[in-house]
Amino acid sequence: QVQLVESGGGLVQTGGSLRLSCVVSGRDISRISMGWFRQAPGKDREFVATINWTGGSTIYRDSVKGRFTISRDNAKNSAYLQMNNLNTEDTAVYYCATRSIGWGPGLSEWEDWGQGTQVTVSS
Numbered sequence: 076q077v078q079l080v081e082s083g084g085g086l087v088q089t090g091g092s093l094r095l096s097c098v099v100s101g102r103d104i105s106r107i108s109m110g111w112f113r114q115a116p117g118k119d120r121e122f123v124a125t126i127n128w129t130g131g132s133t134i135y136r137d138s139v140k141g142r143f144t145i146s147r148d149n150a151k152n153s154a155y156l157q158m159n160n161l162n163t164e165d166t167a168v169y170y171c172a173t174r175s176i177g178w179g180p181g182l183s184e185w186e187d188w189g190q191g192t193q194v195t196v197s198s
Contacts, residue, residue, distance in 0.1 A: 077101040077187045079171050084192030087161055091196070095156040097171030097189060104128075108178035109147055109154035110185055113167035113194075122180035123169070124156060134180060138164070161196045168193050 083095040095111070110125035124145035125134045133145055144157040154171055169192050172185035 077173070079173065079187055079189030081169060081171050081189045081192040084169060084194045086195045086197060089162055089196055089198050091161050092157070092159045093161065093194060095158065095169055095171075095192060095194075097154045097156075099152045099154075099173065099187075102173065102187070104147070104152050104154070104173065105149040108174045108176075109145070110172045110174065110178065110180075111145060111154070111156045112170045112172060112182065112185075113165075114170070114191075115167040118167075120170070120182060122182065125174075125178040125180060126154065127178045132178065134178060136180070158194070161194075163196050163198050166194060166196050 078100045081097050106128050108127050111123040112120050113123050114120040126145045126147055130147050142160045147154045171189045173187045174185045
């Protein structure tokens, strides 16, 4: 059984930083893509950033480019999302996900999901 567990969320002021972690069990991530997604209250879930299995290719949504960095450590079966210069629009539950082929932003093609970690940015 594949399990993804996110951590690192919390309450931070505008301009602050957080680092999210996602640990995967039950599946070796060394040959699959990892992604971070978020869902704000009353809104659809949206992609934030994705990374391919080598870590050599990444995709970011425009609003987080230059502020967020996705990374992975295959030896630890983990992925990370470093979030800097946070603003109130980043407030959401953040989810990580795995995908066997490709690393595009379309939600329907991502296979396994974590339960999410809450990120709240106060003004």
